[in-house]
Amino acid sequence: MKYVDEFRDGEVAATLAAHIAREARADRQYAFMEFCGGHTHAISRYGVTDLLPANVRMIHGPGCPVCVLPIGRIDMAIRLVLSRPEVILCTYGDCLRVPASDQLSLLKAKARGGDVRMVYSAADALALAQKHPTREVVFFAIGFETTTPPTALVIRQAQALGLGNFSVICNHVLTPSAIMTILESPEVRDLGTVPLDGFIGPAHVSTIIGSRPYAFFAEEYRKPVVIAGFEPLDVMQAIRMLIRQVNEGRAEVENEFTRAVTAEGNRKAQALVSEVFELRRSFEWRGLREVPYSALGIRAAFAAWDAERKFDLAFQSVPDNKACECGAILRGVKTPTDCKIFGTVCTPENPMGSCMVSSEGACAAHYNYGRFRDVPVVAA
């Protein structure tokens, strides 16, 4: 695949790995957080860890939209689709398996007679509403800043078309507020139990919001940020740039992903998002609890397309399993294997916590791709 394979080249990777090994100082440890699930996936899928020196550690961050979606939001959607036969609830595929209360998920709600459908885009959901004028089509929208503009667009299109049978449950969340929560956590800020030397900044999210929003973290918290693409060579290059910043005592926002990210981001998308959405005062994240000003809701001007208003949906918070360490894992305090239920009670088939839900979550990535590292090597 042209324009893709170039960023997965094993020979270039080996050269880059040699540079990293040379530049990483032997007398210190490096710990970097990749915020995005896309980076977590690339690191696990291509075995990037094997190419890093032992003193460079990657911490998997909370940037997996499915993982941070609180149980209560899924419960809300399940209650809606099971109580109103006229509703077609549609959402992205990886949302369907997220475990909710009463051992249900959207997939299981479908088996109980709820009309739950998988869509590949917000536009597909809108088309479904046009195709079924006698039904109520509700789009369960999730994602960070990347998937927000398409949701804004379909809401505006629904308004323009006067489409009364379409509405959205908006679960869109914001990257910078989540990074801030991690930086403000006592383990990072006061106790120093989590050495966090810098961030690999989001790829696709940054194409929308630009590289500027990260400047605050670099200045205020003295943490270097390198925005990187989702290919494994992007990740390696970003790690090299972070090591250089640490070695030189710099804390700056650098952009490895210049082929797609600018300082300002996509102004048109930003305008569209602010026309349709407004900040929620607070929003619950799985693993991080309530995070102030971290999510978007639909503006009053578009209330007719806001499923929460239209169907009078109420959010009820549901606590995570007590044994689950997802919160600590998401903040980098613990690793998946530190959790007592990892791989025993909590598996990808039967996830208890948020990090095991999507393949981009830290626990699922380790379980699916890396757990062979946890057992002693047997000679052939």
Next chain:
Amino acid sequence: MQDNYVRPLDFKRGRVDLSHGAGGRVSAQLVRELFAHHFTNPALDAGDDGAVLPALAPGERLVMATDAHVVSPLFFPGGDIGCLSVHGTVNDVAVMGARPLYLAASFILEEGFALADLKRIVESMARAAREAGVAIVTGDTKVVEQGKGDGVFITTTGVGALPPGRSLSGANARAGDAILVSGAIGDHGMAIMAQRESLAFDSEIVSDTAALNGLIADLLAAVPAVRVLRDPTRGGLATTLNEIAAQSGVGMLLEEKAIPVREQVDAACELLGLDPLYVANEGKLVVIVPPESAEVALAALRDHPLGREAARIGEVTTDPNCFVQIRTGFGGKRMVDWLSGEQLPRIC
């Protein structure tokens, strides 16, 4: 006395109705004019409740397998549910090392299904059976009300003859064995995915659906030491290898670069966030052989039209955890685990 006149079935505009499955004259007519007409062979033509079949040669044992087919869409580039239902069961019998002989076919039809489509499917089955050298000797048809089926579901059951002394099983893999695959993976699953109405992308990906008994016969003639044969259908190559690893109590180490994947399949998987290792095949073979036989086996596969792109993709290792691992093209290592949940709905 003259027979009652029966108007022939309308294969242009006619549709399946409930009487086609009710067991009366109309059912008999459907069997006569469609199934018996296309599948014709002495055992079927006898018209009895069961087929009477000749005994096997002395020392031979029977192998039996069954497969239900619920693919959507029914017609796809490279095939349809008809030939798929023949290939699927023929291959399940053949990978046991047996010579497939006979098939039974049962159809669940949905009221309202076009007879023209049913005819196309039955013709495709007849052709596939002829090409694979098997006879469809018995069958059954039921009709369900509209909305309770999805056009047509086909279940086929096959039997074959296993020569004396031959024993292939997923439990036979040993550390050090070579792992081969007969060609590029993921074609069938992606050909189906590309046809889904919700995925509006054009592709030239064609299903690989094929009967593998000819390829397998050539391979076993050249390399009687073959330990394991399996067709990596639902769940793809990754699932099949995990099944074998668990059955044999061994691990595996694959070379990502050595696994053949067509560029189009690779690109379509990339677009949809899928891993070709987990995408279904309907005409591919996984072969596990002792390392000293690997090159001969590879040559035998490549000599057959269905095995031209055969490749050696890894080796069996000692691992009490039965992990399947892969060395990535990027230079790292990772696991190739069992699939969690479903990657693709309704593909075979």
